[in-house]
Amino acid sequence: DQQVKQNSPSLSVQEGRISILNCDYTNSMFDYFLWYKKYPAEGPTFLISISSIKDKNEDGRFTVFLNKSAKHLSLHIVPSQPGDSAVYFCAASGDTSGTYKYIFGTGTRLKVLA
Amino acid sequence: NAGVMQNPRHLVRRRGQEARLRCSPMKGHSHVYWYRQLPEEGLKFMVYLQKENIIDESGMPKERFSAEFPKEGPSILRIQQVVRGDSAAYFCASLMGVNTEAFFGQGTRLTVV
Numbered sequence: 595d596q597q598v599k600q601n602s603p604s605l606s607v608q609e610g611r612i613s614i615l616n617c618d619y620t621n622s623m624f625d626y627f628l629w630y631k632k633y634p635a636e637g638p639t640f641l642i643s644i645s646s647i648k649d650k651n652e653d654g655r656f657t658v659f660l661n662k663s664a665k666h667l668s669l670h671i672v673p674s675q676p677g678d679s680a681v682y683f684c685a686a687s688g689d690t691s692g693t694y695k696y697i698f699g700t701g702t703r704l705k706v707l708a
Numbered sequence: 709n710a711g712v713m714q715n716p717r718h719l720v721r722r723r724g725q726e727a728r729l730r731c732s733p734m735k736g737h738s739h740v741y742w743y744r745q746l747p748e749e750g751l752k753f754m755v756y757l758q759k760e761n762i763i764d765e766s767g768m769p770k771e772r773f774s775a776e777f778p779k780e781g782p783s784i785l786r787i788q789q790v791v792r793g794d795s796a797a798y799f800c801a802s803l804m805g806v807n808t809e810a811f812f813g814q815g816t817r818l819t820v821v
Contacts, residue, residue, distance in 0.1 A: 636814060638812045640812075645807070687807055688807075691764075695741075696753070696801070698743070698750050698752075701750050
């Protein structure tokens with residue numbers, strides 16, 4: 595039962611262009627969403643989060659959009675840089691089954707081409 | 709995320725031995741999560757702990773695996789009688805409270821030979 599899905603395993607983008615990473619969720623009890631970046635052999639690094647009371651949150655080059663009716667969120671990176679090449683995970687949290695678990699998607703590998 | 713300390717970074721165990729993975733959360737954080745990542749897969753939730761309490765262990769195998777977060781000291785993930793299928797990267801994350809940013813450690817890579 596995959597409650598958080600990232601349907602694109604990989605994405606290639608030219609340097610300077612926009613990268614759009616997508617994430618879908620199924621549990622309507624999720625009310626807090628996060629994006630993480632992960633390099634090989636390192637732990638995930640927090641990027642940006644959004645609460646369900648908002649539909650957009652921006653931090654520098656990173657913007658997260660939340661569409662609650664579609665149960666969909668996306669991460670926009672603009673402009674993309676070669677250093678952004680990594681695996682990106684979305685995560686969701688909420689009062690599911692009485693506890694606040696952070697459920698992760700399977701990740702999207704982003705490659706930014708110089 | 710340098711504030712969350714996991715050790716050891718690499719651990720090699722023979723089949724049947726015990727593995728102990730340690731996680732020291734960031735200062736002021738009383739919530740700890742453990743995740744497992746198999747090669748080419750995502751992060752799978754294992755267990756959620758607060759100080760001295762297991763809140764949710766629904767992602768942890770019923771046998772051989774246990775976790776604790778004592779009042780003093782790090783959180784420990786313990787795997788008894790390891791098998792080859794336990795080989796994975798184990799990450800812990802700490803946070804101050806629910807629905808706040810979770811900060812991850814660098815992980816422990818367990819190899820069972």
